[in-house]
Amino acid sequence: MNKNQKSVIIEAVKNNRLQEVETLLKQGIDVDVQNEHRQSLLLTATHEGYFEMAKLLVFYGADVNKQDEQLDSPFLYAGASGQTEFVKLFLTHGARFDVFNRYNGTALIPACERGHVETVKVLTQTSGFPINHVNRLGWTALMEAVILGNGSEKYQQIVTILVNAGCDIDIADKNGVTPLQHARSLKYDKIVKILENAGH
Numbered sequence: 001m002n003k004n005q006k007s008v009i010i011e012a013v014k015n016n017r018l019q020e021v022e023t024l025l026k027q028g029i030d031v032d033v034q035n036e037h038r039q040s041l042l043l044t045a046t047h048e049g050y051f052e053m054a055k056l057l058v059f060y061g062a063d064v065n066k067q068d069e070q071l072d073s074p075f076l077y078a079g080a081s082g083q084t085e086f087v088k089l090f091l092t093h094g095a096r097f098d099v100f101n102r103y104n105g106t107a108l109i110p111a112c113e114r115g116h117v118e119t120v121k122v123l124t125q126t127s128g129f130p131i132n133h134v135n136r137l138g139w140t141a142l143m144e145a146v147i148l149g150n151g152s153e154k155y156q157q158i159v160t161i162l163v164n165a166g167c168d169i170d171i172a173d174k175n176g177v178t179p180l181q182h183a184r185s186l187k188y189d190k191i192v193k194i195l196e197n198a199g200h
Contacts, residue, residue: 006033013041013057016050021057031060038068046074046086054086064090071102079107079123082116087123097130105135112145112162115154124165131167138174142167146179151188159191163198170199 009029012020021041025031034040042062045053054074058064067073075095078086087095087107097106108131111119120141123129134140139147142162149155163169172178180195 005029009033009041010035010044013044013050013053014048016048016053018052018056021053025056025060031057031062032066034066034068037070039072040066040068040074042066042074043068043072043077046077046081046083049083051085051089054089058089058093062093064093065096065099067099071100073099075099076101076107079116079119080110080114082111082114082119084116084118084122087119091122091126097128100135103135103137106130106133106141108141109133109135109139109144112141112158113148115149115152115158117154117157117161120158120161124161124167131162131165132171134171140167140171140179142169142179143171143173143182146182146186146188146191151183151186151191155188156190156194159194163194169195 009021009024010033012024032040040062042054042057042064045057064075065073075090076099078090100106108120108123108129111123124131132140142159145155145158145162169180170178180192183191183195
């Protein structure tokens with residue numbers, strides 16, 4: 001594949017030109033080519049929210065775990081940005097749970113932090129997903145939902161989903177403070193109640 005072909009397919013994906021991309025892939029262009037920031041075609045499609053393009057690329061074998069220079073992969077980015085349909089697609093096309101973002105986190109942790117309820121539901125219901133994974137900050141998905149959320153209804157829902165999925169509510173941060181203790185100090189009364197009930 002020459003440099004020109006590479007730039008042509010990158011441009012075609014970026015502009016959501018499905019037929020052109022399919023033609024190029026049929027001609028044997030590598031489906032996992034990356035741009036100057038090491039973003040794959042599939043990551044570009046995910047960034048842009050081009051679902052049909054993403055489906056086409058995975059059909060041709062695109063790697064859903066290929067990371068760019070910021071350590072984002074299509075799967076990790078879809079989780080963090082709450083693109084649930086992309087998450088589902090990537091789960092059925094080889095999403096790995098041991099490939100982590102730049103914070104050494106999973107797709108679930110930023111989904112919880114940002115309040116993406118539907119994405120959290122899908123990931124916590126996925127067999128084998130590491131819901132108790134601790135990132136570089138020393139925080140689990142539950143911890144991020146409590147500390148970086150705002151205690152509102154969607155964060156209450158996320159805490160409930162995590163608890164129902166069997167997350168360990170006692171994993172403390174690096175200072176030994178538990179999610180329940182954080183919820184109390186933040187005065188998130190409804191989250192406090194959910195966690196207290198889970199502890200019984």
